[in-house]
Amino acid sequence: MFGYVVIDKQNMLIKDFADYRAYYCGLCKALGSCHSQLTRLTVNYDITFLALVAHNMDKREPEIKKGRCVTKAIGRKFPIVQNNEILNKIADINVILGYYKAEDDILDKGSFIYKFIRAFLFFKLRRARKRLPEFEKKVKILYQDLRELEKNKETSLDKLSHPFASTLMEVGRVAVNETNENFSELCYNLGKWIYIIDAYDDLEKDYKDKKFNPLNPNGEELTSVLREKIKEVAEFNLNSAINIIRSCYDNMDITINEGALSNVVYLGLRFKTDSVLNNLGQSRQTACFRQGHTGEHNE
Amino acid sequence: MNKNPFQILGISENATQEELFSAYRAKRCEYEDKRFTLGEEGTKACEMLDKIDEAYREADGILKNRAYIVDYNSDFSGIEAMIKEGRFEDAQDGLNRIHIRTGEWHYLQAIIFYKKMWYNEAMEQLRLALEKEPMNERYRESYGKLDLKLKSQSGGRGFYGEPQQGRSYQNYNNAGMHRPRCGCCEICGALVCLDCLCNCC
Numbered sequence A: 001m002f003g004y005v006v007i008d009k010q011n012m013l014i015k016d017f018a019d020y021r022a023y024y025c026g027l028c029k030a031l032g033s034c035h036s037q038l039t040r041l042t043v044n045y046d047i048t049f050l051a052l053v054a055h056n057m058d059k060r061e062p063e064i065k066k067g068r069c070v071t072k073a074i075g076r077k078f079p080i081v082q083n084n085e086i087l088n089k090i091a092d093i094n095v096i097l098g099y100y101k102a103e104d105d106i107l108d109k110g111s112f113i114y115k116f117i118r119a120f121l122f123f124k125l126r127r128a129r130k131r132l133p134e135f136e137k138k139v140k141i142l143y144q145d146l147r148e149l150e151k152n153k154e155t156s157l158d159k160l161s162h163p164f165a166s167t168l169m170e171v172g173r174v175a176v177n178e179t180n181e182n183f184s185e186l187c188y189n190l191g192k193w194i195y196i197i198d199a200y201d202d203l204e205k206d207y208k209d210k211k212f213n214p215l216n217p218n219g220e221e222l223t224s225v226l227r228e229k230i231k232e233v234a235e236f237n238l239n240s241a242i243n244i245i246r247s248c249y250d251n252m253d254i255t256i257n258e259g260a261l262s263n264v265v266y267l268g269l270r271f272k273t274d275s276v277l278n279n280l281g282q283s284r285q286t287a288c289f290r291q292g293h294t295g296e297h298n299e
Numbered sequence B: 001m002n003k004n005p006f007q008i009l010g011i012s013e014n015a016t017q018e019e020l021f022s023a024y025r026a027k028r029c030e031y032e033d034k035r036f037t038l039g040e041e042g043t044k045a046c047e048m049l050d051k052i053d054e055a056y057r058e059a060d061g062i063l064k065n066r067a068y069i070v071d072y073n074s075d076f077s078g079i080e081a082m083i084k085e086g087r088f089e090d091a092q093d094g095l096n097r098i099h100i101r102t103g104e105w106h107y108l109q110a111i112i113f114y115k116k117m118w119y120n121e122a123m124e125q126l127r128l129a130l131e132k133e134p135m136n137e138r139y140r141e142s143y144g145k146l147d148l149k150l151k152s153q154s155g156g157r158g159f160y161g162e163p164q165q166g167r168s169y170q171n172y173n174n175a176g177m178h179r180p181r182c183g184c185c186e187i188c189g190a191l192v193c194l195d196c197l198c199n200c201c
Helices: A014-034 A037-042 A045-057 A085-108 A112-131 A133-151 A157-175 A181-201 A203-208 A224-250 A258-277 A284-291 B005-009 B017-036 B040-085 B088-097 B103-115 B119-132 B137-151 B183-198
Strands: A064-067 A078-081
Touching: A014 A037, A014 A045, A014 A064, A014 A078, A014 A085, A014 A258, A037 A085, A037 A112, A045 A085, A045 A157, A045 A181, A045 A258, A085 A112, A085 A133, A085 A157, A112 A133, A133 A157, A157 A181, A157 B119, A181 A203, A181 A224, A181 A258, A224 A258, A224 B119, A224 B137, B005 B017, B005 B040, B017 B040, B040 B088, B040 B103, B088 B103, B103 B119, B103 B137, B119 B137
Parallel strands: none
Antiparallel strands: A064 A078
């Protein structure tokens, strides 16, 4: 989706990275088998986190076999999570979310590439819709609510982040068989975190294109005073969301691939927050280079 | 008014609106016929009628205020009960119907926002509640707890009891961990190693 829920790769044990990659590549294969080979391109870090959490909530040990990456036909085999119901469900969720995100981007920016993505995902959406009809309806309504709030230039950050946070709460409810209040709270705050960090990242761009940004709802000029104020508000909201996510995570019973999940929750979220808050207006590639990452794609 | 309006109308302070109106009519009847008589009697009657009118207005205002406070207190406890039962939509409707924003109103609104996970709004409402009633310990305690929850890293709800200990990366200090990678140092380092191993550089 957005690619913000990342690992802190520099501070990750190799065994945990191998686990994380097994899920990432497992999802790529699941998308390929559930939908089409080209749909594999929609795999992202966010749903990898979701896959890790879903396996823990359902207490489902993944089946692991060695396999190759489709882009490296001649290469060493490495462990990949085999397809199961959880990954299939997440593949459908990803397609539905991707379609409505593309539709939202078309209404915002109207560029050709988003129209192409939407057209491409439409047929996959039809297939996913048959398997998850209730979820698809809810996502559609929540995106409409969000557009309504943005059109009315709502100023309350809680109200603006509510539709997207609720979307992620629905995602959590659908992806696992049995949810609880703690897990719903984690998903809600994760959705809020993603929404606000995406808004902060797009602050400059939205101001230039005269598009609505939740952190600058009146489209005021970005003076240094306003930037400081926005950074303070964003920092408070992002940090409080992270703290609540951490406390919800602490109360969960994590037995499967705990290392990879803990890396995301304790280090990855913090790392991403710091890198976005301190690089206002910079492109993602430059930010990653300055943080010392290799050139691996972040989308 | 120097005298108690209820005394002038001859009723007790705990009278209802109907009793007040009846007393007002009765008192007026006493003096209405006499107001057109000539001389002092007429003047006195007019003065008394004015006093009775003023007393009625004052007593009416007092009774109406009392009704507000009594009604809203019972409304607030009803809303609190709805919140405890988890009926947040009904509780919000109940709050929207009350137009007087007391400290208790803001406190209940803060609880509803907290349950919806709208923490910014909840903090704002608690701040407003404290502004209206700065001495209220209950509001101050809730504000402190919410502040702690949002700012500290502990304070989870303990759904499964004690938070899990011994998680990986839990005690990593993010601040010092990102060493900027210098590509040149790595290349030099690799060359030094190669040189030592096989004398090729």
